Amino acid sequence: NAGVTQTPKFRILKIGQSMTLQCAQDMNHNYMYWYRQDPGMGLKLIYYSVGAGITDKGEVPNGYNVSRSTTEDFPLRLELAAPSQTSVYFCASRPSPGLAGGRETQYFGPGTRLLVL
Amino acid sequence: ILNVEQSPQSLHVQEGDSTNFTCSFPSSNFYALHWYRWETAKSPEALFVMTLNGDEKKKGRISATLNTKEGYSYLYIKGSQPEDSATYLCAFADSSASKIIFGSGTRLSIRP
Numbered sequence: 001n002a003g004v005t006q007t008p009k010f011r012i013l014k015i016g017q018s019m020t021l022q023c024a025q026d027m028n029h030n031y032m033y034w035y036r037q038d039p040g041m042g043l044k045l046i047y048y049s050v051g052a053g054i055t056d057k058g059e060v061p062n063g064y065n066v067s068r069s070t071t072e073d074f075p076l077r078l079e080l081a082a083p084s085q086t087s088v089y090f091c092a093s094r095p096s097p098g099l100a101g102g103r104e105t106q107y108f109g110p111g112t113r114l115l116v117l
Numbered sequence: 118i119l120n121v122e123q124s125p126q127s128l129h130v131q132e133g134d135s136t137n138f139t140c141s142f143p144s145s146n147f148y149a150l151h152w153y154r155w156e157t158a159k160s161p162e163a164l165f166v167m168t169l170n171g172d173e174k175k176k177g178r179i180s181a182t183l184n185t186k187e188g189y190s191y192l193y194i195k196g197s198q199p200e201d202s203a204t205y206l207c208a209f210a211d212s213s214a215s216k217i218i219f220g221s222g223t224r225l226s227i228r229p
Contacts, residue, residue, distance in 0.1 A: 031215065040126070042206055042221040043161070050215050058216065090160060097148070097214035103168060105151065106208075106217065108160035 002026050004109035006091050012115045013081040021076040021112050023091030030096045032074040033106065034058075034066065037088040046089075049074055050096075081116045088113050119143060121209045123220035130197050131228050137193045138223040140207030144188035151208040151217065152181055152192055161206060164192075197227045 007022045025032065030051045035043040035058075045058030049068040063085060065077040074093075078085060092106040122141045130136045142150060149168045153161040165174040170185040178195045194201055204222040211218075 033217065035219070040221060042123075042204075043208075043219040045216065045218060048216060056215070059218065097210075103149065103166040105163035105166050106161075108162075110160055 004091055004093055004107050006089075006109035006112050008112060009110070010113045010115075012117060013078075014117060015081060015083065017081050018077070018079045019081070019114075021078075021089055021091075021114070023074045023076065023109060024072050025074075025091075025093040025107070025109075026072065027093060027095075027107065028071060029093035029107075030071065031094045031104075032068070033092040033094075034064070034074070034076045035090045035092065036060065037090065037111075043090065046076065078114075083116050086114060086116045119209060119211060119216070119218045121207065121218050121220040123205075123207055123223050125223060126221065127224040127226070129226045129228060132197060132199060134197050135193065135195045136197055136225070137191050138205065138225075140190045140192070140220055142188050142190070142207070142209040142220075143211070144186060146212040147185045147188075147209075148212050148214045149210040150183055150185075150190050151210070152190070153206040153208065155204040155206055155222070157203075164205075192223075194225070197225075199227045199229055201225060202227045 004025045033048045034046040047066040049055045089112045091109040094106045095104045152164040155161040167183040172183040208219045
């Protein structure tokens with residue numbers, strides 16, 4: 001199993017450009033998440049999905065969009081990049097609740113470092 | 118808005134000392150409380166997931182307790198070693214069991 005994979009590893013964007021951060025998992029997990037790492041703030045939830053075709057907003061969804069057409073993939077789209085979106089983005093997945101008696105842990109990808117100039 | 122708080126924000130301890138830190142979370146609509154260890158330039162790795170009030174978990178020198186009635190969890194590290202240096206994150210899953218919200222973390226540094 002590759003686990004959770006993210007591409008690209010690093011990207012520089014100009015203000016106003018758009019891009020898609022890719023996330024894929026091969027563990028057949030229904031639940032997937034996008035977080036951003038803000039200095040001194042830990043991880044902030046951007047969007048999450050509980051299955052193909054179902055997505056919902058997290059704490060900081062503005063400026064981002066997601067889609068979930070398959071169980072494996074959960075891409076994150078930035079439409080008009082802004083300097084405030086400079087961050088490290090982590091994708092995570094986990095099994096559906098109840099499969100491990102509530103103890104379903106998240107598995108994180110290696111992160112994508114994004115710099116918006 | 119789900120509020121998950123961790124304290125202290127950072128901690129510097131001498132090698133061999135024991136230490137602990139706190140995670141506070143909403144005491145209602147509780148599903149699970151996660152602890153993660155996060156080393157610089159790596160991804161967070163799960164330490165514990167706790168679901169029941171009074172749960173205690175242990176992995177080597179690291180242990181955690183859970184009080185869902187008052188909304189707090191403690192993480193303990195016994196006999197700190199340099200390899201324990203990392204940021205420790207807690208995360209709260211509410212009764213929807215879908216959204217998982219993280220605290221801001223406690224950054225632990227061990228002095229040799």
